[in-house]
Amino acid sequence: MVEEQLVLEASGIPHWTHSAEVVVVGFGMAGACAAIEARQAGASVIVIERTSGGTGSTSAAAGHFYLGGGTAVQQACGFEDSAEDMARYLEAVSPAPNLDKIRLYSEGSVSHFDWLETQGVPFDRSFYPEKNVVQPGRECLIWTGNEEVWPYRDMARPAPRGHKVAFDGEEGGGALALRTLSERAADLGAAILVDTKVDALIREDERIIGIRAKSFGETLYVKALHGVILCAGGFGQNAEMVAKYAPILGSAYVQGSPHDDGLSIRLGMAAGGATEHMDEAFLTSPFYPPQDLLKGILVNGEGRRFVAEDSYHSRSSIACARQPEGTVYLIVDADIFAYPRFAALTNQSLVDGFESIAEMEKGLSLPEGRLVATLQGYNAAAARGEDPEFHKHPKWLKPLDQGPFAAFDLSFGKAVYTGFTLGGLKVSTDGEVLTEAGRPISGLYAAGACASNIAQDSNGYASGTCLGEASFFGRRAGQHAATAGRQGA
Incomplete structure (x- = not known):
């Protein structure tokens, strides 16, 4: 029929x-x-x-094109990249990589960027250095994936490959x-x-x-x-x-x-x-920017971490959505406290402030002793510049030991998650x-x-x-x- x-x-x-x-x-x-x-x-x-x-x-898109291999923008901004590294990265992050498509896309990426410019699509020769969802201005190059996230950073040389069309604003x-x-x-x-x-x-x-x-x-x-x-x-x-x-x-x-x-x-x-x-x-419900919030930790309803917090927002968001009952909290201390930039849009509400982790654990109705143990282990490793559990990049590691402490509710079904097929x-x-x-x-x-x-x-x-x-x-x-x-x- x-x-x-x-x-x-x-x-x-x-x-x-x-x-x-x-x-x-x-x-x-x-x-x-x-x-x-x-x-x-x-x-x-x-x-x-x-x-x-x-x-x-x-x-409705911000106007990012994921391109690499040594585009004119990458070269102008001082980043080395190759088609081989781009292909290795795409193969690593794909659940069922189509090697022929990845090879063609990576090897043709530079010429495709040139083709877009030839058709009249404008790109500035500039780099936006902060961890963000989208550049607020005309800056072109930005990290838009998990290139610096473990294990991918060990599988292919990282390079920023998000090329935003020259447009002064987050949309357009x-x-x-x-x-x-x-x-x-x-x-x-x-x-x-x-x-x-x-x-x-x-x-x-x-x-x-x-x-x-x-x-x-x-x-x-x-x-x-x-x-x-x-x-x-x-x-x-x-x-x-x-x-x-x-x-x-x-x-x-x-x-x-x-x-x-x-x-x-x-x-x-x-x-x-x-x-x-x-x-x-x-799927996404980004809890950054500001980028210092990446130094916090994400825990589920059992008080356990489940993903490297420095992951690109779609990776951390899908991990949040798959937690038991969708329960997820972002835990920060006084040193890095800030409201997520998109909190008003995503309904990532501040649960409360707490004088101690034990008090927070009770306030969030988490299993007794679990969050305390999670923070003790995390802080001890972070003080050494390590994260043996999820290998968060050292630049996003710090002990969360400066009270008071705060928790934001990122739970799937409470916070607003945005997605597409x-x-x-x-x-x-x-x-x-x-x-x-x-x-x-x-x-x-x-x-x-x-x-x-x-x-x-x-x-x-x-x-x-x-x-x-x-x-x-x-x-x-x-x-x-x-x-x-x-x-x-």
């Missing part, structure tokens, strides 16, 4: 209202980059966008990048159909040859001579899909476009496409949608949030991975679709 609704046979199509060699569904980051590359490869392109213009989740960089790239696609001759919703793929002899769409009550049949590229976002706004695949997001505020309803994924599945990592999601259609390195057996579905591609590429889970996520992979693999899909031809796909 689902396949009959989402995949139509060409024999039943009354007529074609439009035709192009490449049809792109969705005009976000992946769609814009796919359209640019397809046009530059000489193909005619029609982009179909549900809203009145290029929006999607990119427009993504919108600027998308506007620049969508205008570039239009300038190159891509035809843009806005306020148009795709609702079915069209198939002929096991090949996807077009789409059906609706625009203000009119039904359109758009033929794709070379290929259809699905770029219409994730499934975070589809409550049924979230409950089925990523139920942890049911207790979180889901970021993204209101049109992230999983349509591209459902279209691909109806055509026979497989999916990957649908049960994983990005990461799983999607299984695709080749060229964006071809693959079956469970790994066979490409002729004429069908996917990129961006509806496809599974580099970002696989919150534990290994780095800010900028989504825009980085959407733009990089969107380009590859556009190139492949443009040159595949009617018989060669």
Whole structure:
């Protein structure tokens, strides 16, 4: 029944209202980059966008691209990096690393950065040195992952790889990048159909040859001579899909476009496409900045630590969400006390101040003696510049021994956690949608949030991975679709 609704046979199509060699569904980051590359490869392109213009989740992003290997910004800021170190890091943090994709992404990272600048996306040659979620100003380079966190810092030489679009503020960089790239696609001759919703793929002899769409009550049949590229976002706004695949997001505020309803994924599945990592999601409730709060410790309802506190916020947040009953507290002393920068947004409330750890333990209803023992062990090791349990970086270690002490409630279900989906259609390195057996579905591609590429889970996520992979693999899909031809796909 689902396949009959989402995949139509060409024999039943009354007529074609439009035709192009490449049809792109969705005009976000992946769609814009796919359209640019397809046009530059000489193909005619029609982009179909549900809203009145290029929006999607990119427009709400700060504008980080996770890139490395020695970009012009890294070099200007004095950081050494290599494609090999970048690949080693991405392999280490991925639960099921796709070595071919990681190698291509790492080896092509420098040239991809140069390509973005060539299209007009602006980046300053500057570095933001503090541990933060996003730069408050135009600064470009920032640490946006777990490169300095154990064990990854021992597995690959660390380097900052978060490249923020030159935009003066915490929000707006993504919108600027998308506007620049969508205008570039239009300038190159891509035809843009806005306020148009795709609702079915069209198939002929096991090949996807077009789409059906609706625009203000009119039904359109758009033929794709070379290929259809699905770029219409994730499934975070589809409550049924979230409950089925990523139920942890049911207790979180889901970021993204209101049109992230999983349509591209459902279209691909109806055509026979497989999916990957649908049960994983990005999740965060950052307790820093200020960065000194990283010197505190996170404990669960048993009074035990469970993660290195210097982890990037998505790694520590997913660990918090998985604690028994979601109970988590941030413990700090008088030396480092501060309210988390985003406390008003995340509802990370100050429980109380306490004259002693024993008093805190009782006030938080933790098991008797447990928090006291945790702090005694932690403080003794921290005084030696060590953390044998979780190997927090020495620069974030200090004994928490200056009273009074304070506890912030970061419990999952009390504090506000924000997230978005990461799983999607299984695709080749060229964006071809693959079956469970790994066979490409002729004429069908996917990129961006509806496809599974580099970002696989919150534990290994780095800010900028989504825009980085959407733009990089969107380009590859556009190139492949443009040159595949009617018989060669």
